[in-house]
Amino acid sequence: MFDFCPQLERFDDFTIASSWERFISEIEAICRQWLADGPKILMQKGAESVPSFENLYMIKRELKRGKRVYSMEYHFMKSAKGKNTYWEDDTHTMQLSFGVDEFLMIAPLSASGVVLDDPESTKLLSSVAIALSNCGSNWPAFVPVHDPSRKAYIGIQNLGTVFTRRFEADRIGSQVPIRLMHLEGLHELFLSKFVLSSTDFPARVKVHFSMKLTYRTPEYDYDNETLDSEATESLVENEVVNHPKKQWDDDCPWAEWYSAEDPVKGFELTAIWGEKTFEETLEMAEVENASSFDADSWFLYPVVSQYMVDDSIGKFVGFASQLHLLVNAYESSAEAQFLEDFVADTSGQDNSKSTTTVPPPSVIDRVMKDLFKAGNSNFMESENKYSRAMRGAPADSLFGQFCLHALWFGNCNIRAIAVLWIDFVREIRWCWEESERLPRMRISSSIDLSSCLIHQKLQMLAICIERKKSLNREKSVGHKDETSNAAAANKTRKGSAGVVPKMMLLNTFQEMHAPYTQDAPLMTEDMHEERLHAAEAFGNAIGLSGQLERDILSSDMSAFKAANPDAVFEDFIRWHSPGDWVSEDNADGNSGWPPKGKLSQRMSEHGNVWRKIWNDAPPLPVSEQKSLLDPVREGEKVLHYLETLRPQQLLEQMVCTAFKSSADILNKTTYGAFKLMKTKMDQLYATMASTLKSLQGKSDISDLAGDLKRLCQVFEHIEKLLILAASIHRKLIDAPRLAQAIFADYFNYYLPKMGTTLESICYEKEFTTKQKVGMHERDAVSNLFPPPTANQSWRKVLSMGNLLNGHEPTQREIIFSVQERVSNGHYSSPTPLYADNEQIQTHRMYICGTSNDLWVALSVTSWD
Amino acid sequence: MDSSSSSLSQQPEFDYLFKLLLIGDSGVGKSSLLLRFTADSFEDLSPTIGVDFKVKMVNIGGKKLKLAIWDTAGQERFRTLTSSYYRGAQGIVMVYDVTRRETFTNLSDIWAKEIDLYSTNQDCIKMLVGNKVDKESERAVTKKEGIEFAREYGCLFLECSAKTKVNVEQCFEELVLKILDTPSLLADASSGTKKNIFKQKQPEADGAASSCC
């Protein structure tokens, strides 16, 4: 207002007397009320917490004087601050700068920063001072002056009837005089505030001094290859520099699939020198040269990237974002009966739409080459109690790798997946036809029923391919019976695996031979289910269910007969089901011949099924028997399954496998085994297990998609935290306690975000927690500040001193103060605790600055 | 065939269908227990090959229940094949013969592991049953040992005899009561919620089973 018409303002002066009076009494009334209420009641009355401070609250009122509107804020603390705790993080700038606890701040309300001219600000301040003294309050009051960027204030505080404290602060925004860049000069500046004549100057004054230095680690220039090659060199410490793009996470388990932005942008180190007393300016120079290691305490603060708390879509690219795309594809998978439909269905649609774009054939080729390249995977399957419920394939198995590739194939839309799958199955068909071993499949003799069906089928196929290969080999060698060679002495004995100790045949004085038997046929989950249904369907009709078991029994009997041409049914039972042979021999076991005994009651019943099978079984060694598992037939069945798989069935299994594999990959990360992270990781598995379980229950697809999207959200939180944990761990590898504590701080800050709701919580609160660095951890922390290369230090003009490994502080804060003895008589009325043993702090100066920015706040106590 | 014939045979209504499974070494008396429970008789049966099951309607805990009890083969040779039948069971009865110690030790060495491996119901109720208590003089496993095993594996426990009928009914009743107490198991078993082969199945088997009880 007075910017435009200063005359008018002067003209208004005629009425000011009364308006100021009214104004003062209004302030007085408000302050009386606040005084009477006290912090507790004010908090009940709606005083708000000042953001980012735990202990500080504020209540606000608006006042009018003429046309001017002012806001008066009273800042107070929930609990009183101790002495000398101003370096704590929970300290407001005003508190730190002027050495006050609670305070009043009065300023005109205007949208465009505060501009007060001198007379107005002075009047304003004296009005407040009068009002406060009227109600006997000791609150310091402040008024902002000049333009806001200067952060200039004036202030006043009544200290009883005798003392008054005056405050003033201002800033030099540029071209700080060299003298004031150094501690010596600053010390002189402080002295000049109370030593009246320059001749007094050398007088020894006991000045209290404390200091806080803040250092910021240099930027990690990982991918800045040419410009800053030297800087990079110093960072990677004599490693191969020629590597053009060195990412921070190159050796992290996820790096095979994506590169994450480093969530830790750097660290801020705060070194604090507690209060010391100096008498000479020269001593200041020594402090400036002192090593940061001499500081009383160090605090470390990680500068964490904003992306950690930014939930907006596309902000974070990792497994979580790709899984989200896969879930979208799953949602649309029910739209068609066959995968081919998705590939063909381009008619009329906008082909450039991101939901239907498919990467070019060259990309498909590359993926296929990678999937089917020879060389076995090492199958580091981390067995987990949840893996059964998740029903995925191992991350490094063929299908596991297919799913992971699909996540990063284009934007993982249903069409791209369909294209990839069809090619994938074509490759598998080729392996089958050519009897080529399937890559990435460990040959085992069993099928893992806890994995997804596709993986089981591939396990089956891998086994069938092996069998088919050995069948072919046998054929090419010719129909030569190898097993019978061993039994050349006895022409009729075939397929013996060796003598059964202490067992003689009942009817002939011959040793019993155990035959080679066929492996029980392998079954995938659907085959088990089929058998179950068959059994259910045949019901009680004895003899119809269990055909497979009969075949096995019959095969065993044939083999036994071939190996023991003179054996009878009882001999077979003695070997195969000893419980059904009731021995009547002496208890010593080593009885004579023939062995005495009989079949159990149930074995000897008339119409016993076992005996029937025995009677029908021809003596045939395994080599001449029909195989219980026909590899050609079973292999073809697997391919038929793969080639006719419904889109939804494929996507269901892909979702399970992709979630599980992604989690397994992340879980391989080394992050110093931070406890909180470990617990979260376990929780992730538990949540995945319970969500993915219902996927096999085949409930409503849209319900499920909702659950899965929530799961993606949870996954993203944990993935981000894990990346953070890994980053902190590797940067502070030599200070594990500190690393874990810093992570825990951030974790606790992040925790409220971790709700499972889809809406993201916007974070206004900033992460500010610093961790105290232990003495033994200082070396590890100082390693975060590698000495700058010649190139770097040349570029920067160092001017402040207090270097740490050659790095200048980004901010230096100093508090100077002097105290004076006060006689008791002098000091009568109640004042706040500025006096200590009858000492009163007469001058206090807070300085905050860098080499081109200096802010000074002064508090002076006087008795007038 | 299914809809018309089921209305003809007046397929009985039921609140829940439970699948129960009998496992344990060969010869411990699984088939005998099943025969005793469903047909109240005792006779010598051939060792089970593959699997066998019987259906019985019962009223327990105020609910009409249809029990499908699966009797598996204990023969070692069939073990991997037997795993087919574990799926979907709400209750699993582990049977041993109190006169043959190895049938008891095999429960922890083999059968408990099989359950972990093949059972698809995480919460399925397990029950330990010592059979053939009529042969008290030949007893090789004490009741106390049975109780301890049950405590360790978190399962129900009873001793019974298929021959003398002692505790056979109680054994199935306790198991079913416990299943009725477990909401997650009821969710799948409720007759209304899920398509179930037993509901639309040919009713002959049902009729036969219920008529013989």
Ligand SMILES: Nc1nc2c(ncn2[C@@H]2O[C@H](COP(=O)(O)OP(=O)(O)OP(=O)(O)O)[C@@H](O)[C@H]2O)c(=O)[nH]1
């Ligand atoms: N004394 C006595 N004998 C029994 C009892 N229960 C079963 N048996 C006998 O034990 C033998 C084996 O019984 P099964 O019922 O066939 O045994 P299982 O467990 O079904 O055996 P598999 O089918 O081979 O697994 C038969 O001879 C039965 O008569 C019982 O309670 N007391």
Ligand SMILES: [Mg+2]
């Ligand atoms: Mg049986």
